[in-house]
Amino acid sequence: MPDPAIRAAGLTRHFGDVIAVEGVDLEIPHGQIYGFLGPNGSGKTTIIRMLCGLLTPTAGEVSVLGLDIPAQAETLRRQIGYMTQKFSLYDDLTVMENLQFLGRIQGLDGSARRKRIGELLERYNLVPMRERLAGAMSGGQRQRLALAAATLHEPTLLFLDEPTSAVDPENRRDFWEKLFDLSDAGTTILVSTHYMDEAERCHQLAILETGHLRKQGSPETLMQELDQRVVEVSGDNLRRVKERALQLPRVQSAAQLGLDLRVLLRPGSENPVDYLQQHLAQDDLAFNLARPSLEDVFVASTDTRVDR
Amino acid sequence: MSALQRIGAITGKELKQLSRDRLTFGMVIMIPLLQLLLFGYAINTVVRHVPIAVVDLSGSAAARAITEQVRVTQVVDIVASFDTPAEAEAAIVAGEIRAALVLPKNLTQRAVEGDVLGQWLVDGSDTMVGSAILALRTMPLHLEAGAPSGAYRPGDPSFEVALFFNPERRSEVNVVPGLTAIILTMTMILFTAIALVRERERGNLELLITTPVRSLELMVGKLVPYVFVGLVQITIVLGLGRTVFQIPFNGDMGSLAVITLAFIGASLSLGLLISTFAKTQMQAMQMTVFILMPSILLSGFMFPFEAMPKAAQYIAEILPATHFIRLIRGVFLRGADVSQLVPDTVWLLVFTVIMLAISTRRFRKSLD
Numbered sequence: 262m263p264d265p266a267i268r269a270a271g272l273t274r275h276f277g278d279v280i281a282v283e284g285v286d287l288e289i290p291h292g293q294i295y296g297f298l299g300p301n302g303s304g305k306t307t308i309i310r311m312l313c314g315l316l317t318p319t320a321g322e323v324s325v326l327g328l329d330i331p332a333q334a335e336t337l338r339r340q341i342g343y344m345t346q347k348f349s350l351y352d353d354l355t356v357m358e359n360l361q362f363l364g365r366i367q368g369l370d371g372s373a374r375r376k377r378i379g380e381l382l383e384r385y386n387l388v389p390m391r392e393r394l395a396g397a398m399s400g401g402q403r404q405r406l407a408l409a410a411a412t413l414h415e416p417t418l419l420f421l422d423e424p425t426s427a428v429d430p431e432n433r434r435d436f437w438e439k440l441f442d443l444s445d446a447g448t449t450i451l452v453s454t455h456y457m458d459e460a461e462r463c464h465q466l467a468i469l470e471t472g473h474l475r476k477q478g479s480p481e482t483l484m485q486e487l488d489q490r491v492v493e494v495s496g497d498n499l500r501r502v503k504e505r506a507l508q509l510p511r512v513q514s515a516a517q518l519g520l521d522l523r524v525l526l527r528p529g530s531e532n533p534v535d536y537l538q539q540h541l542a543q544d545d546l547a548f549n550l551a552r553p554s555l556e557d558v559f560v561a562s563t564d565t566r567v568d569r
Numbered sequence: 570m571s572a573l574q575r576i577g578a579i580t581g582k583e584l585k586q587l588s589r590d591r592l593t594f595g596m597v598i599m600i601p602l603l604q605l606l607l608f609g610y611a612i613n614t615v616v617r618h619v620p621i622a623v624v625d626l627s628g629s630a631a632a633r634a635i636t637e638q639v640r641v642t643q644v645v646d647i648v649a650s651f652d653t654p655a656e657a658e659a660a661i662v663a664g665e666i667r668a669a670l671v672l673p674k675n676l677t678q679r680a681v682e683g684d685v686l687g688q689w690l691v692d693g694s695d696t697m698v699g700s701a702i703l704a705l706r707t708m709p710l711h712l713e714a715g716a717p718s719g720a721y722r723p724g725d726p727s728f729e730v731a732l733f734f735n736p737e738r739r740s741e742v743n744v745v746p747g748l749t750a751i752i753l754t755m756t757m758i759l760f761t762a763i764a765l766v767r768e769r770e771r772g773n774l775e776l777l778i779t780t781p782v783r784s785l786e787l788m789v790g791k792l793v794p795y796v797f798v799g800l801v802q803i804t805i806v807l808g809l810g811r812t813v814f815q816i817p818f819n820g821d822m823g824s825l826a827v828i829t830l831a832f833i834g835a836s837l838s839l840g841l842l843i844s845t846f847a848k849t850q851m852q853a854m855q856m857t858v859f860i861l862m863p864s865i866l867l868s869g870f871m872f873p874f875e876a877m878p879k880a881a882q883y884i885a886e887i888l889p890a891t892h893f894i895r896l897i898r899g900v901f902l903r904g905a906d907v908s909q910l911v912p913d914t915v916w917l918l919v920f921t922v923i924m925l926a927i928s929t930r931r932f933r934k935s936l937d
């Protein structure tokens with residue numbers, strides 16, 4: 262299909278004086294796992310809600326699966342699944358009751374519903390918990406239930422808003438396996454996160470900050486095309502070194518990572534290693550040019566602006 | 570077809586949640602019991618066995634008849650009789666009796682001429698007694714205690730005998746059917762208002778409105794369980810009213826069911842409307858009280874409708890409780906026939922439809 266799954270132009274949402282989202286352009290192709298990476302308050306949830314037709318944009322145009330949103334939101338609802346940031350199933354219903362309820366709401370009838378729920382319980386390891394109240398489950402179990410509920414009606418487009426925020430690392434890895442399964446089966450997935458390792462797994466990524474889209478592209482491209490240089494500094498007294506480095510005009514940021522200090526130099530910095538060696542002259546320090554990580558990309562693209 | 574399935578899904582879910590919510594479930598049962606106890610029993614005990622004296626100046630057969638009529642109401646116990654009003658007054662001041670019934674010399678003549686028959690001297694310092702007799706709607710009060718003797722002016726306030734011939738004027742007979750209106754107003758509005766606001770507060774609504782369920786389906790699905798709740802409550806109140814308070818039931822069950830359902834519908838849809846305004850459960854409760862207060866005060870439950878100022882009457886006409894109180898007293902006590910009930914019933918049904926329409930319109934499937 263030549264048409265993208267989601268297209269947004271100049272997407273903007275204000276809440277009174279608060280600018281939650283400002284002038285965001287998006288083009289998300291079918292079949293991808295597309296990530297929104299941004300800190301809290303960067304507008305991820307607000308954008309997702311506008312794409313689902315739950316919030317009316319202050320300005321801008323949205324088309325999802327070829328439908329004009331929010332005008333045709335009601336038609337869209339049959340084709341999308343939405344896993345909210347906050348657990349939104351019923352705490353006082355069991356796993357089975359929650360799924361039964363949503364199955365009926367989604368219009369699945371008797372036998373089809375039972376079959377589909379059986380499949381999902383298997384796939385998301387919920388069989389032993391079928392009679393457990395949702396409110397009495399762990400973060401990981403709830404998350405699997407929420408994903409099962411969001412995919413009950415086999416939507417072609419799935420919105421996942423910070424699905425792993427209440428989940429331990431091992432469960433996060435399992436969860437992403439499930440997402441790749443869904444993606445392989447042809448589902449387009451839009452997922453928001455503030456974890457770098459998760460963002461790195463996405464096919465495409467949008468980096469958001471205070472409602473603005475800062476960068477867009479595949480993680481590899483974003484890392485390769487970073488204009489900033491990254492230098493790893495190792496040695497003693499890195500805290501002092503960091504403070505001195507931050508005084509230098511060409512240094513954009515410096516952060517300690519394990520035993521190293523990771524220094525980001527502004528775009529156009531020639532010979533970054535020489536520059537640092539010269540200005541931080543100290544015998545016991547070692548300087549190495551490093552391959553940019555996604556975190557470097559994130560820091561570089563969100564720290565440079567001073568507008569807003 | 571799928572619309573019915575969705576409504577059924579919501580109703581089923583709501584019933585399950587209700588059955589697991591001990592607090593709400595307890596309220597369904599306890600609110601009617603408590604109210605019945607408060608309004609029914611409190612008034613019931615106060616109205617009965619007030620110690621009084623009789624001052625019979627006529628010594629006539631009519632006087633003995635009237636005295637007997639007063640006695641059989643059981644509102645008062647005749648504990649003494651005096652020869653002069655002054656003695657009775659002294660007994661009131663001494664606290665031996667709460668009130669005295671003075672029957673004048675020319676009692677028989679007054680009865681023939683249709684004049685007022687006698688006078689009550691009432692211990693006004695005890696508002697309970699005052700309201701007990703007021704609740705009987707039998708006589709104007711004459712404040713006596715604390716005032717020097719001589720404040721008593723014969724022929725001033727007087728007492729209308731006719732009312733004593735109607736033992737059904739016991740106040741709980743009026744109170745208990747009216748009480749159903751108050752209890753249903755309170756619980757029906759509150760439960761529905763909270764049911765939707767709670768989904769919003771807990772975040773369930775964000776998921777629900779991304780599904781194909783329509784606003785009207787959601788509204789109706791949420792209302793249905795509370796229709797049953799309302800029927801349970803009215804059964805409790807009227808059942809106890811019949812057995813404990815011996816309220817006569819002169820109407821037929823069919824009419825009672827129709828008017829009750831119409832009123833439950835009106836209250837539930839009003840609750841829905843509140844839920845589209847309230848942001849939190851607390852706000853929903855406050856708005857419910859805002860409806861409940863005039864429903865108690867203006868609906869005719871507390872004060873006779875006709876005695877209220879015109880402005881209050883107009884406000885009262887908007888409230889579903891006013892219409893229901895008229896209806897249920899009609900059905901329950903007077904055995905009113907269908908034609909008398911039509912205007913108020915239709916009014917309730919129209920109210921329900923309008924409220925439902927406004928709520929559905931206001932409840933947009935969005936988070937804006």
Ligand SMILES: Nc1ncnc2c1ncn2[C@@H]1O[C@H](COP(=O)(O)OP(=O)(O)O)[C@@H](O)[C@H]1O
Nearest residue numbers: 276279281299300301302303304305306307308
């Ligand atoms: N309903 C709302 N009313 C007012 N402000 C809001 C509302 N929703 C979001 N915001 C504001 O919009 C900004 C973006 O929020 P959000 O989209 O939730 O960010 P994220 O999901 O990335 O954490 C924040 O500053 C937040 O306070």
Ligand SMILES: [Mg+2]
Nearest residue numbers: 305306346423
């Ligand atoms: Mg968010």
